[in-house]
Amino acid sequence: MRKSMTFVIVSTLMLSASSANAQSEQEPRIQGDGVQHAHDYTVRQQDETPKTLLVEKAQAGHTGLHGGEVQQVGDFMVETLIEPGGLHLFITDRSGKTLDLSGARGLATLQFEGKTKRYRYDLFPDVQENKRTGSMAVTVDLSHMAGRNVKVSCQLVGIQASQRRPLQFSAAALVPMTExxxxxxxxxxxxxxxxxxxxxxxxxxxxxxxxxxxxxxxxxxxxxxxxxxxxxxYLVRAATLSFSPATEADTDAIKRQKVCPVTGESLGSMGMPIKVTGLTRDVYLCCEGCVKPLKKDPQKYLVQLTGYKKKPDLRIAPQRTLSDLERKLAVSILIEGMHCGHCAKHVTDTLRAVQGVGEVRVDLESKQATVLPKDSKSPPSVSALWDGVLESGYTPVQATAQGKVFDRRP
Incomplete structure (x- = not known):
């Protein structure tokens, strides 16, 4: 009797301490009032699974009926399921019969890949709508840990009246992503x-x-x-094209292709070329800025590789100094995604077509376009220029006009 009382006291203290620890942790975050109920797991009520199948699953680490890892722990079969919304444990006897866990309590410790800190949470019976309690759970937000491996260590008491020692086991899983x-x-x-x-x-x-x-x-x-x-x-093109940095194994192929089919620049002049697979042959691009044109019309650039013409001169001529009035009227746009002379020319041509634009200057180093009006009395609107950058396939980040700064389209 004294030993039994000692065990009950130790277990109670252990679970109480874990509750305090869980409340002090800020990540992952516990949701709700701590009472587990009303989860819809209709497929989880399976009482007639053959004993041999359960044992085979446990020994091989197979996926259980609910998508979690199944393992044999003593006289029980335990399925551990990690979801973006928390942890569930489904427990049956070795014959596959679901147990009544209404009197069970537990402690779960989670340790995530890349983190030394451990997070402790109390486990309670998960009450279904039909009042059955065949599982234990804790509701905690794990979505911000999606894609990380997590080790789950559990201690359970009260699974059966005859249970004298805590049921202890560990499982590993990958935290899944939300929809x-x-x-x-x-x-x-x-x-x-x-x-x-x-x-x-x-x-x-x-x-x-x-x-x-x-x-x-x-x-x-x-x-x-x-x-x-x-x-x-469109479906085939989106699904099959793959882009990745070239490697040393591509050296000979890069030498044979020589130039980028989009810009005509020598491969290697803009850094490590981009390799494109999924077409009738592997293609190499000079920079990331050429990915969008090739995706839009891959056949056009495949044809160009069979007989490439001399590349156009994309060098920018020396520019005159702006007057005080021009600087006052100019609109500057910070642009994301420009990598080469072809990118700059594409942005320049698109912005020149905007009504009211007189001159466009693009600086690749600062990733900035400066637009001068054709007439100071009717300058182009910032919103029209913002749309022009989007139309060219690049992303406007910030615009400055007459002392005002715009972080989004006005």
């Missing part, structure tokens, strides 16, 4: 609209279009019909 994070990652990988060539996000929130089992993102509503009418053109 929103998956979308953001897909947009980051795709980067540009396959129809317009504009950076995704430059025209507002990218729009997903799904054809069959493949989803592609476009920059605006105007590009939707193009993808729907010719899905084979």
């Amino acid at each position: 929103a994070q998956k979308v953001a990652a897909a947009i980051e990988v795709q980067r540009v609209c396959p129809v317009s060539g504009l950076t995704l996000g430059s025209m507002g929130s990218p729009i997903p279009i799904t054809v069959g089992n493949q989803t592609v993102y476009v920059c605006c509503k105007g590009c939707i019909n193009a993808v729907k009418s010719k899905p084979e053109k």
Whole structure:
């Protein structure tokens, strides 16, 4: 009797201390009131899973019915499930029968890859709508740890009345992404609209279009019909093209190609070339600024490689000094994404087409375009120039006009 009382007191103190520790941690963050209830896990109520199948899964580290790792711990089968919203433990006996965990309590310790700090949380029965408690859980925001490996160490008491010692075990998992994070990652990988060539996000929130089992993102509503009418053109292009820095293994191929098909610059003159795969042959570009034009019309630049013409002269002629009045009327735009003379020429040509523009100067070193009006009485609007930069396929970061600074389109 004295030993039993000692165990109960130690367990209670251990769980109380962990509660204080969990409240003091700021990451990951606990959500709600600490009571676990009303989770919809209908598939989780499986009482008739054969014993042999459960043992095989535990021994091989297979995925369980709910997507977590299954392992055998003593006389129990435990499935550990890590989700963006927290941790769940599903516990059955070795025959696969779900246990009543209404009297169980536990402590979970989480240690994330790259962090020495450990986070401790109390585990409580997860009460379902049908009042069943076949699992234990803690609700905690793990979304900001998405993509990291986490080690989970658990101690459980009260699983069965005959249990004398805490049930202890560890499991490892990868914290999954939320649906929103998956979308953001897909947009980051795709980067540009396959129809317009504009950076995704430059025209507002990218729009997903799904054809069959493949989803592609476009920059605006105007590009939707193009993808729907010719899905084979845009879906295949977005899915198969791959861009990566060239390596030493590409040296001979770079020497054979010699020049970038977009700008005509010598490969290597702008740093390590960019390798493009997924076309009928591997293609090398001089810089990241050439990725967008090639994505927009890859066939055009493949043809150019078979008989490349002499590159145009993109050198900027010496520029005169601006007068005080011109400096006062000038609009300066900080631009993200320009890498070479071709980028500068493309921005220059696009801004020159804006109504009211008289002269455009682009400085690659400072990543800045300076626009002078054709007539001081009717200068171009900042919003029109901002749109012009977006139209050229680059990202305006900041504009300055007559002493005012704009961090977004006015």
